[in-house]
Structure formats: C-alpha cells, structure tokens
Amino acid sequence: MRFIEQVGLKALRKMDPEQAHGLAIKAxxxxxxxxxxxxxxxxxxxxxxxxxxxxxxxxxAGFDKNAEALNGLSKSGFGFVxxxxxxxxxxxxxxxxxxxxxxxxxxxxxxxxxxxxxxxxIGARLxxxxxxxxxxxxxxxxxxxxxxxxxxxxxxxxxxxxxDFATVNVSSPNTxxxxxxxxxxxLTALLKGVMxxxxxxxxxxxxxxxxxxxxxxAELAEIADVALATGVQGIITTNTTLSREGLQSAHKDQxxxxxxxxxxxxxxxxxxxxxxxxxxxxxxxxVGGVSNAQQAYAKICAGAxxxxxxxxxxxxxxxxxxxxxxxxxxxxxxDGHANVKDAIGSKRSDWL
Numbered sequence: 094m095r096f097i098e099q100v101g102l103k104a105l106r107k108m109d110p111e112q113a114h115g116l117a118i119k120a121x122x123x124x125x126x127x128x129x130x131x132x133x134x135x136x137x138x139x140x141x142x143x144x145x146x147x148x149x150x151x152x153x154a155g156f157d158k159n160a161e162a163l164n165g166l167s168k169s170g171f172g173f174v175x176x177x178x179x180x181x182x183x184x185x186x187x188x189x190x191x192x193x194x195x196x197x198x199x200x201x202x203x204x205x206x207x208x209x210x211x212x213x214x215i216g217a218r219l220x221x222x223x224x225x226x227x228x229x230x231x232x233x234x235x236x237x238x239x240x241x242x243x244x245x246x247x248x249x250x251x252x253x254x255x256x257d258f259a260t261v262n263v264s265s266p267n268t269x270x271x272x273x274x275x276x277x278x279x280l281t282a283l284l285k286g287v288m289x290x291x292x293x294x295x296x297x298x299x300x301x302x303x304x305x306x307x308x309x310x311a312e313l314a315e316i317a318d319v320a321l322a323t324g325v326q327g328i329i330t331t332n333t334t335l336s337r338e339g340l341q342s343a344h345k346d347q348x349x350x351x352x353x354x355x356x357x358x359x360x361x362x363x364x365x366x367x368x369x370x371x372x373x374x375x376x377x378x379x380v381g382g383v384s385n386a387q388q389a390y391a392k393i394c395a396g397a398x399x400x401x402x403x404x405x406x407x408x409x410x411x412x413x414x415x416x417x418x419x420x421x422x423x424x425x426x427x428d429g430h431a432n433v434k435d436a437i438g439s440k441r442s443d444w445l
Contacts, residue, residue, distance in 0.1 A: 098127065098410045110192040110201070110407075117411070118157065121165030127412040128168035131225075136425045137418065139433045141173070141399045142299035142326040142376050144227050144257055148172035148418045149433050150389060153380050153401035154231035154260065154303075155203075159210045160218040167226040170415035174226060175401065176215070178233030178262050181247045183211035187267065191349070194407065195342035199384065200353030201404050202344060203333070206267045207233045212251045219255035229258040231303070232287070236268055242283040246290035253294045261287055261325075264305040264332035266350045272305055277315045284323040299326035304367075306331035306360045306381060313363065317370035328371070329378040329401070330364040331356075353404035357382025361395050365444035368396025373438070384409060386420025393421075393433060394440035 101120075105113040120126040133147035140146070151173040157166060160176045167174070186208025193202045209215065215230075222228055232248045234241035249259050261284065263274040274283055284302070291300055302325050304316055320328055333350025340355060360381025368377055379397030383389050384405035392400045406413055421433075430436045 098412055102408075102410050106194065106196070109190070110194050111189065114192070118162050121162035121169070121411075124165065126165050126169065127410070127415065128165065129170045129415045130168050132170045132415055132418045134422050136430065136432055137172075137422050139398070141378070142258065142301070144173070144299065146172040146227055146399065148421070149393065149399040150414060150418050150421065151175060151378070151399055151401040152414070153403040154178055154262070155205075156403050156406070158208065160215050160222075163218065163222050163226070163228070167223040169411055170418055172227065172418070173229065173399070175229040175231055175260060177209065177231030178207050178265070179209055179212045179215045179230060179248050179252065180207055180233045180235045181212055181238075181244050182235050183214070184208060184235055193344040193347050195340060195344055195353065197341040198345070198353065198355055199408055200340070200342070200351055200355050201407060202347045202349045202351050204267045204347075204349030206236060207265065209233070212248045216252040216255060219252055222255060227257050229260060229301075230256045231260045231262050233262055233265070234268065234271065241271070241274065242279070242286055245283060246286040249287055249290045250293065253291065253298060254296065256298060258299040258301060260301045260303050260329060262303045262332070264303050266305070266333060266335055275304065275308070275312065275316060277319055280316065280319050281323060284319065284325060288324055301325065301327040301329050301378065303329040303332055304363075306334045306356065306363050307336065308363065310366065313366055314370055317367060321371065321374060325375070327376045327378060327398075328367055329380055330367050331360045331381050334359065352381070354382050354384060357388060361392060362444050364392060364397055365395040365441045368438055368441050369445060383417070384413070386417045386424055389417050389421050390424045390436070393436050394438070395444045396438045396441050398434075398437055
C-alpha cells in the first residue's frame with residue numbers, strides 16, 4: 094500500500110462510513126485512486142462462463158451502486174467489476190445510519206436496502222462504459238414492488254445490452270422477505286422470468302445467481318438443482334450473513350448483513366458444498382472475507398472459478414486488488430499450477 098493511501102485511509106476511518114465511501118467513489122472518478130491497469134499473466138488468464146478475464150479477482154456489487162466510477166474501476170487491477178444493485182425505480186433505501194465499521198473484527202454491517210438511482214440512470218452510465226473491462230450488473234427489486242420477481246427481469250431488459258453479465262440478487266437480508274425467493278418454487282419462477290428476458294437480448298450474457306451464506310444443506314441442494322434446471326451460468330457464494338458469532342466490535346448487534354473477515358470460513362464452506370453439489374457443471378464465484386492472496390487462493394482451491402471482494406477495501410485500500418492479484422500469481426506458481434483453472438477445487442475436501 095502506498096504511503097499516501099495509508100494516510101487517506103486513516104482519515105477516512107475517522108469519518109462517517111457512508112460519507113467515507115462517497116469520497117472513495119469521488120477518488121475513482123477524479124483519478125486520485127490507485128490505477129495499476131490490467132494485471133495479468135498466463136497463469137492468471139481465465140474464463141468465467143465464457144467471459145475472458147485477465148485475472149480471476151473481481152470487485153463485488155455494492156461498492157459502486159450507481160455505476161458512477163467505471164473509468165477508475167476499469168484501471169484498478171480487478172479482472173472484473175460488478176456494480177449495483179439496480180432496481181426498476183429509484184429508491185432511497187433504509188434510514189441512516191445504515192453502514193457500520195467493525196474495526197476490531199475487520200468487518201462491516203450494512204442495512205442499505207438497495208439504495209440506488211434506478212435502472213434508467215444506471216443504464217445511461219452503463220451505455221457509456223469503458224470497453225476494456227469485464228462489467229456486470231447486480232439486479233435488484235424495489236422494496237414496495239407488487240411483483241419482485243418481475244423486477245429482476247425488467248432491469249435486465251433495460252440494462253442487459255450494456256453489461257457482460259448480470260447477477261440475480263435474492264440474498265440481501267435488508268429487503269423484507271427477499272430471501273424467501275431462494276425457495277425452490279419461487280426461485281424457479283423468478284429465474285425463468287430472468288432467463289426469458291435474457292433470451293430477448295441481442296447478446297446472450299451470462300446470468301449468475303447470488304445466494305446467502307445462512308442456508309442449510311437441504312436448501313443448498315435445492316438451489317443447486319434449480320440453478321442447473323433453469324440454465325443460469327453460475328452461482329455467487331455468498332452474500333452477507335445474519336450471524337454475529339464471535340464478534341468483538343461495539344456495533345456487533347446492529348441489524349443488517351455482516352461482511353468482512355468473520356464471513357470467510359462459513360462462506361468458503363458453502364462454496365465447497367455448492368461445488369460438490371454442482372460437480373463442475375457451473376462456475377462458482379467465491380465471495381466473503383477475502384482480504385489477501387492466500388484467502389483468494391483458498392476460495393479457488395475450494396471450488397471457485399473466480400473470487401470477489403469488497404469490505405477488505407475499507408481496511409486495505411483500493412491498491413489491495415493489485416496486491417491480491419500479484420500474490421495469487423505467486424501462489425499458483427509455487428504450487429506448480431500452469432493456470433488458475435488447474436487449482437479450482439483442488440482442496441475442496443478440506444472444507445467439507
């Protein structure tokens with residue numbers, strides 16, 4: 094991490110978390126953020142559901158909710174970037190404060206509630222996106238929608254032409270009853286609608302499903318069956334958790350989804366289980382608690398074709414992306430892997 098970035102992070106951590114996040118977006122917009130550009134090697138180049146990636150380390154949804162910092166993010170070292178979630182209509186989300194740093198736990202709790210400027214404003218920015226990046230959009234539903242399942246398809250129809258992949262997000266804990274859409278019947282109907290909308294796009298982009306870490310084995314098996322039956326192109330494991338086990342920070346009892354370091358082990362176990370259930374038929378994206386190259390590598394060895402992170406940037410800064418990518422390359426070389434695909438699932442049994 095550069096000295097100037099260390100100083101900036103210390104200053105940001107003294108501010109309200111949501112205000113600090115806004116300044117990070119501004120830094121990306123104005124070119125003040127680290128911009129290493131594309132980081133790749135023969136070992137790191139890979140394929141994710143037909144998308145060629147320079148490296149398998151991605152930025153998770155939620156950092157750039159409104160697709161406002163695409164130029165900066167395209168130079169940030171990530172192999173792919175996911176923005177959103179976007180809903181059909183703009184919405185303010187939940188009341189502030191709704192983002193809390195858990196510094197002692199290297200974690201965060203948020204209850205944003207899909208605050209975003211809506212698919213029209215976001216879609217207009219996506220239409221002007223840099224072309225030299227792999228860009229995805231997280232699809233969401235309005236809190237007061239009469240048909241939340243239709244909302245996901247509506248956003249895809251509006252914005253799908255401007256992105257390289259889309260994610261169906263039914264796993265946020267901050268929209269009431271949203272996680273109920275992870276049940277077999279509801280999820281099948283929802284994904285059918287989304288896949289029908291995808292079929293109407295001129296370019297058939299991959300659709301991923303993002304799931305919660307708080308599912309039991311029977312629920313995971315059900316979701317795997319639905320994902321395979323409906324034809325989605327991948328599963329993102331996982332979103333934030335409702336668990337508060339082992340937390341030390343003063344904000345540990347705040348309502349919302351927990352992300353960051355405490356999520357690493359539970360999310361990786363879910364990843365390994367989903368890898369076993371899908372048996373290589375679907376690529377998986379591992380998310381949850383990744384803050385260094387060793388953890389990114391562990392996700393890949395547990396079954397992930399690619400990895401995403403977000404909360405670790407609060408504590409490690411935007412230069413962390415490049416550090417993780419370069420460190421992953423070294424770990425792959427050390428273990429004798431010619432390419433990242435050779436490591437996928439190689440230590441899955443350690444997590445089962």
